[in-house]
Amino acid sequence: FRRMPSLIYLVPIKNIERELICPICKELFTHPLILPCQHSVCHKCVRELLLLNHEDSFDAGSECSLPGSPGPRSRVPSPSMERLDRLARSGAFGFAGSISSPGWRRGSVTPRVTTFPCPGCQHDVDLGERGMSMLFRNFTLESIVERYRQAARAAVAIMCNMCKPPQQEATKSCMDCKASYCNECFKFHHPWGTPKAQHEYVGPTMNFRPKVLMCPEHEMEKVNMYCEVCRRPVCHLCKLGGSHANHKVTSMSSAYKILKEKLSKSIHYLISKEDQVRTQISHLEVLINETEENGQVAECGAYEHFERLFQTLQERKSEMLNSIEQSRTRRLEQLRGQVEEYQGMLENSGLVGYAQEVLKETDQSCFVQTAKQLHTRIAKSTESLRTFHPAADPSFDEFVLETSREETMLKELCFGGVPEPPIIDLSRSHVYNEGLLCWQLAEDTLATDHQVLEYRRLGTEQDGDSRWRLTDRVYGPSTVVCDLEADSLYSFRVRSCRNSLYSPYSPEVTFHTPPAPAFGFLFNDNCGFSSERLALSRRRDSVESMAGMAFLLAAERVQTGSYMGLDYIIGDTGISQGRHYWAFRVEPHSYLVKVGVASDSKLLEWFHNPRDTSSPRYDHDSGHDSGSEDTCYDLSQPFTLLTVGMGKMFLPKASISAGSDHGDHSNRVLPMPQRIGVCLDYDAGRVYFYDADTMRCLYERQVDCSGTMYPAFGLMGSGKVHLEEFITEKRLSYM
Numbered sequence: 001f002r003r004m005p006s007l008i009y010l011v012p013i014k015n016i017e018r019e020l021i022c023p024i025c026k027e028l029f030t031h032p033l034i035l036p037c038q039h040s041v042c043h044k045c046v047r048e049l050l051l052l053n054h055e056d057s058f059d060a061g062s063e064c065s066l067p068g069s070p071g072p073r074s075r076v077p078s079p080s081m082e083r084l085d086r087l088a089r090s091g092a093f094g095f096a097g098s099i100s101s102p103g104w105r106r107g108s109v110t111p112r113v114t115t116f117p118c119p120g121c122q123h124d125v126d127l128g129e130r131g132m133s134m135l136f137r138n139f140t141l142e143s144i145v146e147r148y149r150q151a152a153r154a155a156v157a158i159m160c161n162m163c164k165p166p167q168q169e170a171t172k173s174c175m176d177c178k179a180s181y182c183n184e185c186f187k188f189h190h191p192w193g194t195p196k197a198q199h200e201y202v203g204p205t206m207n208f209r210p211k212v213l214m215c216p217e218h219e220m221e222k223v224n225m226y227c228e229v230c231r232r233p234v235c236h237l238c239k240l241g242g243s244h245a246n247h248k249v250t251s252m253s254s255a256y257k258i259l260k261e262k263l264s265k266s267i268h269y270l271i272s273k274e275d276q277v278r279t280q281i282s283h284l285e286v287l288i289n290e291t292e293e294n295g296q297v298a299e300c301g302a303y304e305h306f307e308r309l310f311q312t313l314q315e316r317k318s319e320m321l322n323s324i325e326q327s328r329t330r331r332l333e334q335l336r337g338q339v340e341e342y343q344g345m346l347e348n349s350g351l352v353g354y355a356q357e358v359l360k361e362t363d364q365s366c367f368v369q370t371a372k373q374l375h376t377r378i379a380k381s382t383e384s385l386r387t388f389h390p391a392a393d394p395s396f397d398e399f400v401l402e403t404s405r406e407e408t409m410l411k412e413l414c415f416g417g418v419p420e421p422p423i424i425d426l427s428r429s430h431v432y433n434e435g436l437l438c439w440q441l442a443e444d445t446l447a448t449d450h451q452v453l454e455y456r457r458l459g460t461e462q463d464g465d466s467r468w469r470l471t472d473r474v475y476g477p478s479t480v481v482c483d484l485e486a487d488s489l490y491s492f493r494v495r496s497c498r499n500s501l502y503s504p505y506s507p508e509v510t511f512h513t514p515p516a517p518a519f520g521f522l523f524n525d526n527c528g529f530s531s532e533r534l535a536l537s538r539r540r541d542s543v544e545s546m547a548g549m550a551f552l553l554a555a556e557r558v559q560t561g562s563y564m565g566l567d568y569i570i571g572d573t574g575i576s577q578g579r580h581y582w583a584f585r586v587e588p589h590s591y592l593v594k595v596g597v598a599s600d601s602k603l604l605e606w607f608h609n610p611r612d613t614s615s616p617r618y619d620h621d622s623g624h625d626s627g628s629e630d631t632c633y634d635l636s637q638p639f640t641l642l643t644v645g646m647g648k649m650f651l652p653k654a655s656i657s658a659g660s661d662h663g664d665h666s667n668r669v670l671p672m673p674q675r676i677g678v679c680l681d682y683d684a685g686r687v688y689f690y691d692a693d694t695m696r697c698l699y700e701r702q703v704d705c706s707g708t709m710y711p712a713f714g715l716m717g718s719g720k721v722h723l724e725e726f727i728t729e730k731r732l733s734y735m
Contacts, residue, residue: 020145023119024049029145033135038231039120040138047132049116134216136232146205158204160185170204178208217242226255229589246546246718248589324399331392338391341381351377411499419448419496419503428478430726431490431511432518432581435481439494439506448496448503450475458489458510468493487515487695512695515679515688516579518726521571521711528607533567534715542722543569545590545715566594566714568606574708575682582711583677583692587720592645594714595721597680597687599638599707638704640687641714647672651699670698675724680709692724 022029024045031043041049115126127134159167162185170180174190176199181189190196215221215235223233229247238244250258270277343350355374361367420442428438437453450473456466471479484490491510496503522540523529529536535544545567571582575597586593598606643650651668675692680703688700703709713721 016144017148020141020148028149029138029141032138032141032145033132034138034232035118035120035125035135036230036232037118037121037123037125039118040141041119043132043137046116046135050127050131136213136216139213149206158206162189172201172203173205173208175200175202175208180204180206224252225249226252243546246544320399320401324396327396327399331394334391335394341384351381418501419446419498421503421506422451422477422494422496424492424494424506424509426509429492429509429511430724431481431484431513432583432726433484433486433513434518434726435484435490435492435511435513436478436726437481437492437494438478441477441496442503446498448498451494451496452502453479453481453492453494454505455481455490455492457485458491484513486513486517488513514581514583514677514690514692514695516581516681519573519575519580519582519711521573521582522723523713524570524572524710527570528603529569530567534569536569540572541725542720543713543715544720545718566592566716568603568712568714570598570603570713571711574600574710575680576708577682579679579681579683581677581679583675583724583726585675585722585724586644586672587722588647588672590645590715590719590721591717592643592715593719593721594641594643594712595676596641596678596689596712597639597703597709598641598712599704599709601707602638603710603712638706639712640701640703641712642689642699644672644676645719649673649676649698652701673698678711680705682709 020028022032022042022045023039024041027042029040029042032040033043033046034040115124117123118125157169158173158180160170160182161179162181168182168184171183172186173180174186177189177196186201190199190201213223213233215223215233215238218235218237221235221237223235225234225236225239226232227234227238227244227247227249230244233252234242234244234249239247239249340350351374355378358367358370358374361370422439422441425438425440428436430436435455439451441448441451453471453474454468455471456468458466471481481492489510489512491508493505493508495505523536523543525536525540533545535546537543584595586595649670649672651670673691673693677690677692677695679688679690681687682705685703685705686700687703689698690696691698715721
């Protein structure tokens with residue numbers, strides 16, 4: 001692969017622009033920092049992310065304003081890198097010092113925010129107490145960005161920093177002096193025979209990086225090792241007694257060789273598949289064209305459908321408005337005619353006035369001729385007074401529309417067809433006496449209205465209780481199912497609903513519930529807890545063994561061989577009756593971890609026994625395969641601890657697991673489960689160990705439950721234990 005670099009540099013620098021864009025500000029990287037997840041972000045963007053949800057700002061001397069302040073981003077002044085580094089290391093950002101109140105640093109208006117989501121992978125990044133000072137600058141990326149800038153502004157020359165006006169164009173830059181020179185100035189400031197003549201110089205540049213990468217935690221130390229757990233360079237002090245004491249490290253030269261070889265192989269593979277990539281790009285371009293064309297066709301079709309609906313509605317609207325107008329005109333004519341008729345009944349007007357004039361007629365024959373018809377009309381008017389009824393109804397109720405059914409039909413018009421079924425996420429779903437079921441929704445463009453989870457208990461066909469049970473509508477990607485039977489097998493499935501159309505069911509997944517209700521607890525940081533050797537998380541749901549200075553001093557006192565005992569930690573809640581179950585994870589890289597239960601009397605003995613004088617031959621829970629655990633199996637002990645470590649689980653010879661061969665040593669060593677479950681039956685005096693994913697019992701034995709029993713853990717060397725979220729969430733909710 002020696003020719004690989006030449007192949008790489010054949011790529012025009014302008015073609016890699018999108019790799020040089022910060023995911024936050026969408027501009028070229030400026031002093032990028034490497035996050036623990038290996039993504040890079042601008043220094044100023046990290047600072048603004050940490051202050052994003054707060055309204056306070058630095059005092060005027062820091063020359064910084066909040067990102068939420070008015071005005072475009074380019075107007076926000078940014079302090080120099082050196083000043084920011086000094087502020088970060090001194091704790092001015094609220095990253096260092098003790099916590100005086102939640103989220104704030106005493107004596108400062110600056111919020112203590114050290115966690116933010118990575119814009120690249122969305123994983124939470126916790127910078128800890130040191131804040132930005134614990135992050136490395138990505139000098140390699142800075143150099144590439146600088147070369148890109150130079151290629152983009154090829155016509156703009158870098159000028160000599162030492163020339164008197166008029167300045168000459170620089171021909172080289174000194175990495176030690178951090179300045180650019182023309183030929184004459186370089187010779188003058190770097191004369192032969194002086195130490196400056198040995199300075200490293202490169203072509204003209206504005207990016208001056210340090211010659212040696214220094215450790216951000218120990219500022220005077222060079223990084224010379226690579227931590228394979230954290231995937232970052234470290235110095236020897238980090239490995240000796242710092243945060244990487246228990247991590248696997250390798251030399252920097254070895255890491256450089258391995259990573260460069262891997263990267264070269266990967267690049268060589270991609271280059272060798274260039275024809276395949278171009279073919280796939282062509283296929284994608286065809287799909288893009290088809291998508292554009294099909295999208296336009298779909299848009300035209302939707303437009304036509306809605307136009308027809310609009311036309312039909314417009315026609316019905318015109319017909320109804322015409323009918324209302326005709327009915328209104330007819331009713332008004334009738335009512336106005338009735339008004340005129342009644343006005344004629346008034347004195348000296350209309351019918352009454354005419355009748356009064358007729359009464360003045362003296363000729364009998366003429367009077368009779370006229371009065372007969374007039375009397376008939378007056379009789380009708382008199383009758384209408386007795387039975388008054390309007391000639392027309394002023395109400396238009398018959399024209400009131402009831403369109404709720406039609407509106408519902410319009411709202412339920414299905415534009416996306418049947419939605420895709422969701423997929424249940426096994427990595428995030430856990431089932432105890434309650435089940436937390438999570439799923440991933442289909443990645444289509446249209447959102448679903450809700451989801452429906454169904455579940456049933458398997459193996460109950462004989463009882464006639466194998467029907468599917470439905471949960472309420474779920475408006476999210478997860479739900480909790482309550483009241484599950486212990487030690488039972490359940491099947492789950494879920495489907496989505498959109499516009500009254502249901503998706504097919506997701507593939508069924510099965511979970512085996514534990515043999516007992518979940519027991520909630522956190523790690524106890526008071527009883528016997530050793531802060532020198534054990535690091536407890538802030539939520540007290542995980543514990544890590546770390547080799548500090550106390551470990552080295554204890555080992556130094558032993559001249560011929562060294563035995564270091566276990567560091568114990570227990571749960572903060574005890575058990576005095578009933579059956580209880582809990583689960584946890586042991587990190588695969590853990591060297592030795594003991595897990596199980598212990599009584600309060602045995603714990604007092606462990607916590608008060610000097611660690612460096614204990615002998616593994618006489619300590620049943622030592623973790624050494626001395627045979628002591630096997631010989632005492634028949635005795636009812638007030639504790640039971642199982643050994644796990646180095647990716648394995650070690651069973652005692654007296655294990656009664658089904659199918660095990662007690663005489664075969666290989667059967668006693670099992671792969672360590674991803675999740676380990678423990679069930680204590682206090683009343684029966686028995687403890688069980690399970691593979692929590694399959695609920696297969698791996699080991700069980702008798703235990704003396706004469707006192708209060710506690711979940712117990714012992715760690716030696718490098719090791720880490722995480723309690724399951726379901727086990728801790730109920731305890732955390734009351735804190």
